[in-house]
Amino acid sequence: MSQYYLFQDQKKCIGCMACVVACKSRQALPRGPLPSLIVTIGPRKVGHLPRIAFTFMPCFHCEDPWCVAACPTGAMLQRSDDGIVTVQPDLCVGCKTCMSACPWGAPQWNPQTGKAVKCDYCQDRVAEGLEPACVTVCPTRCLHFGTPDQIPEIRRERYARARAQDL
Amino acid sequence: MTSHTCSVKSLHEQLRDTLGSGKLTHPWCRQKVSEIFDLVHDVSQGQAGPDHLDSILELAGQLTDRGPAADCRESGEFVTAFVEENREAFQSHISTHTCPSGHCPMLTPAPCQMACPAGIDVPSYVTLVGQGKYAEAVSVIRRDNPFPWVCGLVCTHPCEFMCVRGRMDSPIAIMDLKGFAAEKSMSARQYANPEPLPDNCRKVCIVGAGPGGLTAAYYLALRGYRVTVLEALPVAGGMMMVGIPRYRLPREVIDREVAMIESLGVELRLNTRFGKDVTLEALRAEGYEAFLLAIGTHGTYKLRIPGEEDLEGVLPAVPFLRRVSLGDHRMPGGRVAVVGGGNVAIDAARTSLRLGCEQVHILYRRTHAEMPAHHEEVVEAEEEGVQFSFLTIPKEIRGENGRVTGIVCVRAELSEPDSSGRRRPVPVEGSEHVIPADAVIPAIGQEVQSKGLEAFEQVDWTRRSTIRVDTVTMQTHQEGVFAVGDAVTGPATVVEAISGGKKAASAIHRYFEGIAQPALPAVPVRRRRLESFEVPGALKSDLKRPEMSLLGRERRRITFQQVRLGLTDQQAHDESRRCLRCDICIRCGKCVEICRDKMGIGALQLGYLDFDEPGPTDMRITAERCIACGACATNCPTGAMQITDEDGYRVLSLCGTVLNRLQLEYCEICGEVLGPARYHDYIMKRVRDISPEMGSRRVCLDCARSKSGGRHAEITPPRE
Amino acid sequence: MTFRQGQKVKIYRRSEDESWEDYMEEFIGLHGIITDPDTSKNDPEALIEVSLDEKGTHRLPQDCLRVIGQ
Numbered sequence: 022m023s024q025y026y027l028f029q030d031q032k033k034c035i036g037c038m039a040c041v042v043a044c045k046s047r048q049a050l051p052r053g054p055l056p057s058l059i060v061t062i063g064p065r066k067v068g069h070l071p072r073i074a075f076t077f078m079p080c081f082h083c084e085d086p087w088c089v090a091a092c093p094t095g096a097m098l099q100r101s102d103d104g105i106v107t108v109q110p111d112l113c114v115g116c117k118t119c120m121s122a123c124p125w126g127a128p129q130w131n132p133q134t135g136k137a138v139k140c141d142y143c144q145d146r147v148a149e150g151l152e153p154a155c156v157t158v159c160p161t162r163c164l165h166f167g168t169p170d171q172i173p174e175i176r177r178e179r180y181a182r183a184r185a186q187d188l
Numbered sequence: 189m190t191s192h193t194c195s196v197k198s199l200h201e202q203l204r205d206t207l208g209s210g211k212l213t214h215p216w217c218r219q220k221v222s223e224i225f226d227l228v229h230d231v232s233q234g235q236a237g238p239d240h241l242d243s244i245l246e247l248a249g250q251l252t253d254r255g256p257a258a259d260c261r262e263s264g265e266f267v268t269a270f271v272e273e274n275r276e277a278f279q280s281h282i283s284t285h286t287c288p289s290g291h292c293p294m295l296t297p298a299p300c301q302m303a304c305p306a307g308i309d310v311p312s313y314v315t316l317v318g319q320g321k322y323a324e325a326v327s328v329i330r331r332d333n334p335f336p337w338v339c340g341l342v343c344t345h346p347c348e349f350m351c352v353r354g355r356m357d358s359p360i361a362i363m364d365l366k367g368f369a370a371e372k373s374m375s376a377r378q379y380a381n382p383e384p385l386p387d388n389c390r391k392v393c394i395v396g397a398g399p400g401g402l403t404a405a406y407y408l409a410l411r412g413y414r415v416t417v418l419e420a421l422p423v424a425g426g427m428m429m430v431g432i433p434r435y436r437l438p439r440e441v442i443d444r445e446v447a448m449i450e451s452l453g454v455e456l457r458l459n460t461r462f463g464k465d466v467t468l469e470a471l472r473a474e475g476y477e478a479f480l481l482a483i484g485t486h487g488t489y490k491l492r493i494p495g496e497e498d499l500e501g502v503l504p505a506v507p508f509l510r511r512v513s514l515g516d517h518r519m520p521g522g523r524v525a526v527v528g529g530g531n532v533a534i535d536a537a538r539t540s541l542r543l544g545c546e547q548v549h550i551l552y553r554r555t556h557a558e559m560p561a562h563h564e565e566v567v568e569a570e571e572e573g574v575q576f577s578f579l580t581i582p583k584e585i586r587g588e589n590g591r592v593t594g595i596v597c598v599r600a601e602l603s604e605p606d607s608s609g610r611r612r613p614v615p616v617e618g619s620e621h622v623i624p625a626d627a628v629i630p631a632i633g634q635e636v637q638s639k640g641l642e643a644f645e646q647v648d649w650t651r652r653s654t655i656r657v658d659t660v661t662m663q664t665h666q667e668g669v670f671a672v673g674d675a676v677t678g679p680a681t682v683v684e685a686i687s688g689g690k691k692a693a694s695a696i697h698r699y700f701e702g703i704a705q706p707a708l709p710a711v712p713v714r715r716r717r718l719e720s721f722e723v724p725g726a727l728k729s730d731l732k733r734p735e736m737s738l739l740g741r742e743r744r745r746i747t748f749q750q751v752r753l754g755l756t757d758q759q760a761h762d763e764s765r766r767c768l769r770c771d772i773c774i775r776c777g778k779c780v781e782i783c784r785d786k787m788g789i790g791a792l793q794l795g796y797l798d799f800d801e802p803g804p805t806d807m808r809i810t811a812e813r814c815i816a817c818g819a820c821a822t823n824c825p826t827g828a829m830q831i832t833d834e835d836g837y838r839v840l841s842l843c844g845t846v847l848n849r850l851q852l853e854y855c856e857i858c859g860e861v862l863g864p865a866r867y868h869d870y871i872m873k874r875v876r877d878i879s880p881e882m883g884s885r886r887v888c889l890d891c892a893r894s895k896s897g898g899r900h901a902e903i904t905p906p907r908e
Numbered sequence: 909m910t911f912r913q914g915q916k917v918k919i920y921r922r923s924e925d926e927s928w929e930d931y932m933e934e935f936i937g938l939h940g941i942i943t944d945p946d947t948s949k950n951d952p953e954a955l956i957e958v959s960l961d962e963k964g965t966h967r968l969p970q971d972c973l974r975v976i977g978q
Contacts, residue, residue, distance in 0.1 A: 031901070060897025076897040090875045094786045114786045115822035121863060122871050124885075126893035135822035290962060303943070303959040346943035346959040349914060489949075530948035558910060560947045608952065610910060633948040650926060652953065659929060659967075677967050678955060681944050684967065708931050709964060799961050800939060800977075 023082035023104030025142055026169045027153065033163035036061055036075040040155035040164060044079075047154040048138060054129035056080070056140045057155055077164065079155065080127035080140035082106045088139075091122035097137070100144075107141040110134065142166070194291035195274035196281050199267070200228045206263065217260035220251050224267055231278060232292040234285040234714065241278055244271055285714035290774065293825035297712055298770035300362060303350035305687035306333040307712030310347055310362055311771035315718045317365050318764025323378035325369040328715050330382075333686050334406040334449060335399060335428075337374065337441045340367025341752070342432055344562075344681045352770050355795070355802035358733040360767050361755070368760045374444060384452055385412035390700055393418065393476040395462045398426020399682045400673030401482030402449050403689025404696070409452040411697055416476070417454060420461035422514065426484050427674070428682060430510040431532075433539050434748040435739075439513075463640025478696050481641065481655060481664070481671040482689070485634040485679050486510075491527060495585030496630070501592030502585060505536040505631035512539055519543035521626025525595050526550045527582050528631035529559040534566060536629045537574045541745055548573070549623060551580045553600060553613040568738075572745050577623070581615055585628050594624040634679045644669055654678050661695035661705045662688055670696060720772065720844030721765045725807035728845045731766040734759035768796070769843035773828035779820035779842075789813055791848070792820065810847035815867045816840055838864050855888035857895070862888060911945045911956055917973045919960070925969035927955055938963055939976065 036059050044057045056079070063073035082099075086106050089097045096112035097119050099105070108119075108128070113136040119128040120137060128139040143153035151157070156164040165171075203225040212218045224247045230236040244267065251264025271278060281287055287295035288302070300310040308329055316325035329336040343363050351359030373379045390413055394401040397419035405415045423429050425442040450456055460466055462483075471479075488504040496502055503520055505528070524540040526533050529552035540548045550569075552559060555578050559566060570576070577597070584596040598620050600613035636653055646666035648656040655664060655671040662670045672688030674680055691710060698705055737753045738744075744751055755763070775797040784790040791813035795803025816838045818831040828843050833852060840848040850864035862868070868886075887895070911917070919935045922928060943965060944957035955967040 058893060058897075060894050060901075062898050062901040074901040076900045078893050078897050078900075085878045087875045087878055090878055091871050093788055093874070112786075114782045114819040116787055116817035116819040117863075118817065118867075118871050118874070120889060121868070122875050124892055125896045126889035126891075129889075288962070288964075297962075299962060302962050303965050305957075305965045307964075344944050344957070346941075346957065346965045349941045349943050350959050350961075528949065530946075532948060554950065558950060560910070560945060560950055562913060562947065610950075610952065631948075633951070652955075659927075660931065679948055680955075680967060681957065684944075684957065709966075712964075 023106070023142070024168060025082070025103065025105065025147070026167060026171075027077075027079055027142065027156070028165045028167075029077040030163045030165070031074055031076065033161045034059070034075040034077065035161055036073070037160060039158045039160060040077060043154040043158040044140070047143060050131060050138060051133045054131050054138050056127070056129050056138055077155075078125065078127075079142075080106060081125065082142070087122040087124065088119035088128050091118040093118065097128075105142050105144055105147075106139070107144060108137050108139055110136050113137055194287050194289040195270070195277045196228065196232050196287065197289075197291040199270055199274075200225070200232050203228060203267075212259055212263065214255075214257050214260060217251065217255060217257065217263070220247050220260075221263055223247055231281050232287070233294045234281070234292075234717075236282045238282065240282060241271065241275070244278075280711055283713075284711050285717075286711050288711050293774055293776070295714065296774040296826075297714065299350040299352060300347035300360075300770065301712050301714075303346045304332075304712070305346065305681075305684045306690060307687070307710065308332045308347075309713065309715040309771070311767060311769055312714075312716035312718055313369065314360060314362065314365055314764050314767045315716075315720070315769070317369050318721060318761050318767075319718075320761070322369045322372040323376070323380065326373045326379055327382070329366060329369070331713070331715055332690065333683070334403055335445050335682070335686060336366050337370035337445055338399070338428055338437060339683055339686070340364065340370050341441065341750075342428075342437050343683050346683075352775065352796055353766060353768050355799075356729075356768075356805045361733055361736075361763050364734070364736060364755050365760055365763060368755045371754060379444075379448065381448055381452055382410060384410045387414065388412040390414065391416070391474070391476045392478045392480065392696060393471050394480040394482060396426060396482035396484060396673070396675075397421075397424040397446075397456060397458075398482055398484050398673055398685060399428055400484075400685035400689040400692075401426070401480060402446060402454075403686045404480050404482070404670075404672065404693045405454045405689075406449045406452065407690055407693035408696060409449070409454050411693070413697075413700075415454045417456050418460045418462050418466065419456060419458050421510075422459050424456055424458065426482075427486075430513040431506070431535075433509065433535050433542075434513070435538070435542065435744070435751050436535075438750050461640065463643060468643040477668060478699060479644070479669045480662075480692055480696065481644070481647070481669065481675060482673045482685070483636065483638075483641070483675045485636050485674040487635040487637040488630065489633040489635060491582060491585075491630045491632065493582055493584055495587060495592075496628075498590070499585055499587040499592045500590050501587070501625075501627045503627060503629050505532045505629050506634055508536055508629055509539060512543065517543055519545050520629065521545065521592070523547040523625045524549065524627045524629060525582075525623055525625040526629045526631055527595075528552065528633075529554065529561060530631065530633075531561045531565060532634070533629075533631035534561045534569050534574075536631050538569050538572060540627075540629070541572055541574065542748055544746075545627075547575070549575045549577060549625070551577050551582060551595070551597060551623070553579070553581050554602065554611070555579060558611075568744075568751065571741055579613060580623075581613060582628075583620065586622065592625060592628055594622045595628055596620060596622050634674070636675050647671070652678055658705075660691070660707065660709055661698075662692040663695060663699075663705070668699060714771065717771070720769050722841070722844045722846060723765050725810060725845050725847045728766070729805070729807045731762055733766070734763055768845075769828070772826055773843050774826055776825060778823050778825070779829050782819050782823055783814075787815075787817065787819060789815060791815075794842075807845065807847060810840065811849070814840060814848040814850075815870045816848060816850050816864050817867060817870075833861055853886055855891055856886045857891040858888060860888040860890070862886060910950050910952075911942045911970065911973065911975070913942055913945055915942045915975050916940070916977045917942055917958060918976045919958075919968070919972050920974045921972055923969040923972035925971060927967075927969055928972070932966070932968070935960060935963060935966070935968075936972075942973075 060076045064071040115135040128137045131138040156166045248267035255261040290296045313325040313328045345363040348359040394417045526537045579600045598615045602611040648665040670692045673685040780792045783792045793806040795805045821829040821831040853862045940958045940960035946954035959965045
């Protein structure tokens with residue numbers, strides 16, 4: 022688990038995809054790769070009303086990342102100081118093992134460079150004390166970036182429950 | 189080996205760095221620079237047209253003139269200055285589709301093409317032969333060499349020495365394929381000339397109708413010049429006709445290809461010796477403005493031993509071969525002694541056999557190993573019954589009644605190597621002996637017969653008594669006078685004469701047009717970029733160079749019939765498929781390096797990639813080890829290595845050679861293609877410690893995402 | 909040294925011969941294969957044909973060549 026945490030308040034999210042676009046544009050990506058994505062669930066009938074939900078899916082920066090273990094070249098790296106999982110393009114040869122290993126489809130393929138690309142929490146922005154691009158552009162302010170202890174208790178519980186289902 | 193930089197690639201990289209660095213802050217500027225980058229990229233990829241250079245300069249000019257910021261204007265000035273300074277390199281990339289430095293991967297020429305003195309696009313015609321497009325193959329060859337058939341039979345084929353396949357087993361039979369294509373298309377009446385440019389009314393005179401002179405005539409005629417070729421002999425073809433014996437090169441082959449050149453309007457004046465039958469003044473008066481001297485080396489060195497000058501039956505090899513070629517088939521004598529160990533000596537000996545001589549002896553001062561003649565020729569001569577006396581030095585030719593009766597020789601021993609490493613033959617005292625002979629044929633070297641050329645007063649000669657030229661343009665020291673062929677190089681090869689003829693044609697054209705002459709040797713032109721044949725890896729390695737059938741030994745001894753009988757259709761098609769297509773795969777070795785060093789798999793064993801230290805090659809091993817990750821293909825700079833999904837399989841191929849084929853797996857949810865099972869296993873093995881139970885999942889990227897996204901969704905009942 | 913067809917050689921220095929031209933300077937250090945040695949009389953003075961690795965085929969004087977390998 023990285024020392025950072027990106028939290029989405031689904032109640033506020035309207036699925037505008039501004040985060041997805043900002044993410045792609047910051048990394049100057051061509052058509053295809055989506056390092057972060059809004060997954061739309063629904064509409065589903067809940068009670069008498071149709072409901073829709075949007076889940077923001079960046080990289081979770083796992084504590085024991087599959088992608089890092091799978092990468093044969095050492096290009097996929099978990100930073101020791103803050104736990105951010107990032108690809109080093111110089112070392113990546115494009116074998117796509119990270120992509121196949123990740124249970125959440127976080128590493129993506131950049132056909133232009135022939136290398137993997139993924140959410141790195143905008144590490145260069147973070148280094149300058151800024152928030153990741155997706156958070157900055159969110160019009161509903163449903164995305165929050167910080168450390169885990171900054172997240173309200175209830176949300177943390179909710180998050181943990183969801184994560185437990187995955188594993 | 190890439191010793192020098194390429195200016196196109198260098199600008200390409202500098203622009204990419206500029207764009208990537210974020211230095212250019214103004215969007216208009218960034219846009220313009222990235223447009224320039226795209227154009228330079230085209231040039232470096234071989235996709236540029238004739239207007240690219242102007243467009244680059246135009247955009248650079250806009251940056252300089254209208255750039256809103258200082259860095260814009262600087263970029264514009266930089267590009268303009270850089271392109272102007274390296275204009276020739278840019279133009280050469282655009283017009284030849286070749287980057288001889290090897291820095292532009294898509295334009296790196298194949299070693300065979302680089303090795304060909306005429307610069308023929310070998311991989312393209314080899315592929316066309318395999319496709320059965322013989323006439324097209326011939327027209328590709330004739331862009332650079334108007335004698336595909338001749339060269340398909342007698343070329344020294346430097347290309348085959350450089351052939352990369354030779355590092356694996358044996359080189360592609362490049363020469364034989366050329367001969368095959370030429371014969372096939374001639375036979376099908378599809379051997380055709382390209383359309384020449386309209387007559388430009390300018391007259392060029394070529395002295396000598398050998399391969400050098402006729403090649404220049406061909407390319408000048410195509411450019412619209414009026415060309416006249418003077419030939420002292422009654423036949424055209426030069427040494428091809430009167431030097432190379434008919435059993436190696438049938439007369440019809442030369443006649444047909446010369447006729448193709450004549451049909452472009454080239455005038456051949458046979459039986460016309462320059463300086464005797466026609467003078468320089470007369471030719472100038474006829475309107476000839478440029479001259480090309482292509483007179484060959486028809487003189488012979490003398491043995492300088494007693495009896496050589498005054499006895500009947502001493503017949504130097506060059507006039508002897510000429511006489512026979514012109515139809516005089518009387519045998520020189522029952523017993524013949526040929527002196528010398530070179531190709532001409534072998535030709536003279538084998539010709540003598542065919543004329544009916546009972547005993548043909550080659551006398552050579554050194555040993556078999558030192559014989560300068562090509563190995564195959566020596567072997568064929570031995571097979572036909574030519575006898576060799578090595579370490580034998582002629583001392584004197586003996587005769588009776590003015591006719592040769594024998595040759596007095598001494599035996600020799602080879603000395604210890606001298607400072608230059610050469611071992612000299614040293615006569616053994618008291619070893620004098622007589623070899624009986626009715627004819628002696630000295631074959632110890634040729635020289636230029638310069639008689640008649642005094643008219644070209646400023647033409648300079650080398651200490652080797654050859655004509656001094658600038659070897660890039662074939663210009664002599666006299667303006668408007670050029671020279672090619674053996675007269676320049678000393679006795680050399682047909683294809684070198686052809687190469688000289690082509691260079692001279694281009695230089696003569698520049699001379700007429702007043703265009704600056706090149707300073708560096710011409711760059712070969714990539715004529716095509718053809719699809720490779722799909723061949724299974726096992727077959728690719730198992731195919732063998734074809735053994736050409738030869739005329740039966742008995743018949744070879746008595747007739748001048750062609751010895752080498754040509755390839756069969758099947759042989760030619762198979763041989764074409766054996767080609768490694770080095771015009772596409774530039775042997776950078778990235779694929780091997782990534783698979784071995786980065787992926788730790790080592791599924792590619794392509795030892796032939798290295799010129800100096802070729803290692804073993806195994807095209808079967810890939811199918812055993814490769815996980816089909818595709819990293820090799822992704823990093824291949826030319827697209828030689830390909831990974832594709834077809835009919836339920838993931839296929840890895842290198843220039844069409846199928847190295848691996850693995851069955852694909854599909855996403856359990858949506859049916860999308862996943863990798864093959866071996867790829868999945870590779871990953872599972874690596875992540876086993878983290879997630880031991882993950883192995884059975886077969887879910888694609890998108891489904892993995894939406895599935896986990898769904899689990900995270902908070903769709904809660906509406907608040908009451 | 910007499911050169912034979914097929915031998916691997918290195919251009920190890922510039923030649924003293926008059927036939928050496930400026931553009932050949934960049935060949936120094938390159939490896940190649942003898943494709944057409946003197947085929948008439950083992951003449952150390954003859955120009956011989958060498959195919960250089962990726963630099964084309966040229967007729968060169970013999971004093972700049974040295975056999976490598978094998």
